[in-house]
Each structure stands twice: as C-alpha cells, then as structure tokens.
Amino acid sequence: MRNTQLRNIWSALAGFAPVLATVATLIPITRAAHLGVGIVVLGAAVSLMATRSTQRHSPWRLLLVPVGALVIAAFAVLFHEGHAYGDAFFVVTVAAATAARAIGPAAGRLGRALVLPLIGMLIAPVNPGGHPLRTLAWATLAVFIAEVFVLIKQRLWSTGDEDEPPSTSAARVHVWRGVQSALALTLAFTIGQTVFGEHWAWTVISAYTVGAAARSRGDALLKGVHRTLGALGGTAVATGLALTVGGHPPVAVALLLTILAVGYYLRQYGYAWWAASMTAALALLYPLAGFASTGTLTLLGARLVAVVIGALCAILPATLIAPIRTGAVLRKRTAECLRTIRDGDHALALRRLAALREAAAPLLAVRRFHERRELRWVDALTALEPDLRTLTTTSDDPAALKRVRAALAPVAGDLKAAVAADPRAATAARPATAG
Template identity: 30%
Template sequence: MFMAPDPGLARLRVSTRAVLGVGLAVAVTAVAGLPLPAVIAAGLAALLALFTVADPTVRRQAVTTAALPAVGLPVLALAAELHGRAGPRDAAFLAVVFCGVAARRWGARGNALGIFAFMMFFAAQFLHALPGELPVLTAAVLTGVLAAALVRFAVWPLERRDPPPAAPTPPGGRGLARPATRQAFQAVVACAFALAVGQAVSGERWYWAVGTAWWIFVNTASRGETLVRGFRRVLGTGCGIAAGLVVAVPLHGAPAPTAALVAVCVFGIFYTAPLSYSWMMVCVTLMAGLLYGLLGVLHPGLLTLRLEQTAVGAMGAALAVAVVLPVTTHAASDTWVRGALECVRQCAAASARRLAGDPAADPAPHVAELEVVLGRLRMSVAPLLHPLSPLRARRARARQIMVGLDDCARQVRGLAELAADPDASHDARLITACRRVETAVGRLMSTGPGAEQVAEPAAVTAHPAPHPSVDRALAHLHDLERSLATLAAPLRGHPRAPARV
C-alpha cells in the first residue's frame, strides 16, 4: 500500500497539506479557548473542505469551498434544534440524506455540498450539540473552512495550471432515470433501515449505522460496487477497531500523543483514499477512537458497538441496492465501455484531421478523457474482478475487456504524440487507417444480434516512408485495429457467457 507508485509525489503532498490544514484549524480554535467539541468540529470542517472539494479548476474549488458553510451551518442548526426530539430529528436526517445524494446531479460541487451537509448533521449527533452551543460551533466550522481555504489556495496551492478533465457522468434522463435521483431513493431506504436497526442496537450511537450507509453510496453507481464498498468498509472498520484497542484505549485520551496520532490518521486518510477504501477506513476508525478518548468516553465496548453499527449500515445499503431501483454492474460498466470507445473514436477522428493538415484538431484532450473514463470503468468492474466473486465467466469477460481497452489506450497515446509531428502530416495511409479505426469503433458500438462484425485489421503494406514517425503511427493504428477486433467477442457476447478469445 505505502510502496505504491506516487507520480510527482502527488498523494504525499496532498496528505501533508491536509495535516497542515486540519492542524491549523485545531490550533486556532484551541488557542482561542473554544471547548473541545468546538475544536473537533473545526478539525472535521477543515478535513471535509480539503477532502470533498474536487472541482476541476482552482476557481471552481474556491467557489465550492466558500459555499460549504452556507449549506452546512443551517443543517447544523437544524440538528441542534431537534436534539432530543427523535421523530422530527430522524425525519430531518433522512431528508438531508435524500437532498445530499440528489445534489450529485450537479457534479463535483453538488457532491461536495451534499457530503458537507450530511456530515454537519452527523457531527451534531456525534458531539451531542445543543441549541445553546450553536454560536461556538458556528465559529468553529467557519474557522475550519477558512483554515482549509488558506492552506489550499494561499499557503500550499498544489493544483496544476492545466486542470485534468472532469470525470464524465453516465447519461441520464428525467426523474428516476437520472442516476443521482435513483441513488437518492436507495440511500434514503438504506439510511432508514440503518436508523431503525441502529437505534434498536444502541439508542445513543445509532448515527454510526446511518453514517456507514451514507458513505457506502459515495462514488458508487451499481449494485456490485455498493456491495463491494460495504464489504471493504466492514473489513476496514474491524481492522481499525483492533488498532484502536491496541493504540487508542491505552492512551486514555492523553492530549499530546493523541493529537500526534490523529495527525497521522489524517495523513493516512488522504494518502490511502485513492488506493484502498479498506485502508482508509482503518485510519478513519482509529481516528474516531482517538477522538472518543479525548472526549473521555472511550472503552473496548464502545469500539465493539461501532463494529456492530457498521455492519448494520452495510446491511442496509446491501438491501437497498438489491430491492430499490437496482442498477446491475453490467448496465453501469456498459455505459463506461461505450464512453471509452467513443473517446477512441474521437481521438482517431481528431488525429485524421490533424494529419490532413488541420492545426486546430488536437487528439490530446480525448486521450486525457479516455484515461478518466477507464479509471471509472475499473471502479465499475471491480466487483466482477474481486477474488471472492463467484461469477467466473463474467470475471474472465470483464478482464478481457479491460485488457483490450488498456491496449487501445496505449496505442491512442502513441498516435496522439505522433499526430503532433508536422512531418507526419499529409500521409494518405495514416488518414485512411484513422478512418478504418473510426469505422471499427462504430461497428463495436452498434447493438443487436444482427450487428455487423468488426473486421480484422488490414495488413500493413510496405511503402517507402518519408519520415520514421509515419511507420510508427501506422504501427499504432494497426495495433489499435487489432485491439478493437479482440473486443468484438466479449462485447457482443452475453454478459454471463464465457469470454472468447
């Protein structure tokens, strides 16, 4: 895990910046003499501001960060006002869940605002916030967001000048056909189950189950993704509780070592999040145990209760995605496969125009988008590729599709680099080969049993090459055709049929 490649030390820098931002928020509120719950609220607000805001440009990130208190503070006030009134509080919590998930239809900003709003309601339960404490908690949340903004935009700005392409979203229609709306209903059912069963297990810590059900739905789009996410959350929580028994309980809330370990946990959350959800949950669970130690309520039974509530939340999420407007893994992954093929087609078309002498045509953006789509596809097919998946035929089919598309991505990257070479332009063979690739992708994306089969790549005919890059570009195009041809069998076969080579 910690030896995984980190190009440009991006994860290291982001994680270190997060520790700096959260530490600044905690230090400012502590020096100001605010009570411990307010200090924790400031640290949580800073962590969320740094973790959830993921807009593609710095300007949009600044706008989203500024909007966090406008969304979160009214929710915090509502939760505090409803303290001790179980019925209205539960109804309001579920309403926040629905609105928070439905807001994902507005992309990265909606996702960040929805998460922040939910966590403000959650934090009110965690801290047992009362109406009289709202001024102090409001000041703490504002301090946390400001500290995160200061570190992110002034002290240590890490975002590149040329932002990466925004992650595409699957097409959706209106109403229940929209993915965010469909998932909002699933999340409400899951959280309602978690709330009811969680309160039966513990009338004081029931919100852990609701939090588990909520977070399992973040960045998932299908039934399989949600089930795998639930399994990984329970696994990570169990390991985190074991670590808490060894590390957090013996400390008995000692301030200095606890603060140091919380900083390590913050670093671990940001460093492991892109790689492993289970490892991230180990860090989150250990940090929660350390915070309960600071509050003076930590004991082994409390950690065991957290594992029970996590299992309840995961069960609620599993039941919801199974019975409420389910989206199969095949349906979700098929959308991303088509998106990847469309990127390949657009790259070939842009390359053909560039090679024909159009300087405005640029395949590079399509290559960057293809990388993002393939990353989302890997998340989508992860349930099929999981070692515990019993669906061997579908696992082999998914693996064959990923291998083919990864090879397409390699050839497309090489083609885009060579298309930028002015000496390789105006070669009829290259333009013809690009058109063949476009045709092959069109055949792959056609549907129905009578759809035309993808032709085998044409043989490379020897011609005197005026420039070495021409031969290299032809080789990339020929290999790209071959990769597209190998995708015909798994894409046209039945999802449950054995993969054919």
C-alpha cells in the same frame, strides 16, 4: 512502475496537505477560545471529504459556506426539537443532493457542497460550543478554513487526472440513487437510534459512505465488505494504540494524523485500508474527546457492529430497488473510453480509463472464481495507458498511435457482440461505439 508509485505518493501527500493545514490552524484557535476538539474534528472531516472529491473546486464555492452553515443549523434545531424531525431533514437533504445530479453537473456540485458539512457534523463526536449560535459560528469557521485550504491545494497542485469526467448517466439513474439513499439512511437512523443510543451516528455514516458513491449493486456489496473488514482490522490495531498513547495528547494527535495520511494513500489500493485507518483514528480520538479509556474496547466493538448494520442498510436498497448491474456499467464505461480515444482526447481517455477500472473493482475481486468478458476489455485498455500518457504530450508518436488503434478493434467488436446479446445494454453503449 517506480515512476507511477512516486507520482502516487506525491499526489497523496499533496492531497492530505489541506487536512494537516486545517488541523494546524484550528488547534491554536480552539486553545485560545477554550473549545473542545469538536471544531478540529469537523474541519478535518470536511477537508478529508472535500479533498477526496474528484471535482475541481471554484472560489465561488466559498460563498456556499454560509448556506452550508444554515443547513447545519436547521439540522441542529430540528434534531433538538425531536429526532424524527432532524432525521427527516437529513434524509431529504442527502437524497435531494444525490438526485440533483440528474439536473446537471452544477446542481450535483451544489448538492455535494451542502452535504459535506452535514456529514462532518455527524463525524465530530463532540459539540464545538454550548450556545446554538456559538456552535453555528464555530462550525462555519471550521468549514470555511477547510474549504480555503482545499482550494489553495487545487490551485498549487492540480493535474488533469483529478478532474471528474463528464457524467453521461441517464437522469433516471441519479433519481433512483436518490431514492436508494433515502431508504438506506431511513433504515440507518431507525436502527441506529433504537439499538446504539448516543452512538447512532456510526450506523448512519456507514450507510452513507457505502451507498453514496456506489456505482452499481456489485460496487455497493464490495464497499460493504471492505468497510467491514477494514473496521475489523482497524479495531484490532486501534485498541492497543488507544490504551498505549491515550494519556499523551500530543503523541495521540501526531499518530492520528499519521494513520489518516497512510490510509489516505492506501485507499487507492482498496477501500478496506481507508476504513481501517478511520477506525484506528477514531480509537485515538476517544480519549482526546473525553471518553474514558477503559471504555474504548466496548466502544470499538459497538462501532464494528454499527458499521456492519449500516453497510447492510446501504446494500439492501442498492440490490433490491432499481439495481444497477455491474456489467452494464462496464459496458457503458468501455464505450466511453473507446469513443474518447477515437476522438483523440487522450487526457480525457486516461480519466475515462481510471473510471472504468474503478467500476470493474467488484468483478476483479471475484475474478479467480468467475471470469467475465468485460474484464478482458479492462485489461486491453489498461495496457494502453503508457501509450495514452505519451500521446497526451506527443500526439504525433506513430508507434504509440499504431498500438492504440490496433488494440481498439478487438475490444469494440467484442463490446458490440455483448450489446447484441443483451438488448438492455444497447441503449447505453451503441452511441459510443458507433463510427
């Protein structure tokens, strides 16, 4: 247990290092060029999102930065012409990037690379520059620096656990998720710009973060609850922090980075921690960005309401439009784990097991009130993690192999019984449990 905690701490420190490097690089640049804090926020936001991504970055990804800059420029120009044009461009871009995963992993990576700077521009509360071309140039530089440091981190500190397991989801699942994201963002733009004025982006960001990575309708509900609770807790803590250190920029910057680093580490224990850290960091960012400290409490209260509405905008399509059942996802992930373990690819099996536990989060959250048979599979396979780690380095450990093989039969048998009782899950699970 102690070794696992130490490994998690070091992994979090290494993961957050690109954010610190990006901020440390951009701060002197902004001072020399007499820019606002917007370019630093943009770079840090892109670095955070790129670092949190489980995909392995390639040096070729840097060639996409100019393309991402053109996406940003198109959004800025269209939004300047009229909110409706910019809104439509954003919705179509994110929906297409989500649905592109149906084509293949390369298309999915391309879509995510183009969406990251677009989301980053929403998070940044100020304009990095005045003239559109100047804004585009500084935004491109910020994104490029962030991507370079993320790439360096992955080259210096990379483990197999960071690699994303190959997706086996049907193409139609990704297409429907694209439809869900389009509906969620359309609702968020409409409500946000109607109700929250210049702070409409809070609703959109909340809708995106809740819905973009939701694996099932239960996952969307859980993320929405966590984001709301986290924003509420972060608001309570952040109000005092903003009023206390708002007049001391160096202290505020140091505290902001500390809060983000702690939230980055605690996110593995619950998304609410990350939402709380982001809310607290935003409270410290307001004075740095030029907002009056006397309005901080009002801004945070409005943000909390916007977060809740944005989460609901994501939850409604996920639960009403071609919803993906949590139980079906767990059956599929369990089948993938069983097949990978039987094939002897123990490193991939560990990543499949991590994905299974993440997918089980909604059912684990209500386990005290509603026990599901799928959770017994999660428990049984999780108990094999030490043996699987042993087998990744010593594949000829007879005792570990015996324990693993003995634990697979009951899980496989119960999974087949569950599939037989629910024909809708048969197509997804049968190929993986055969043999």
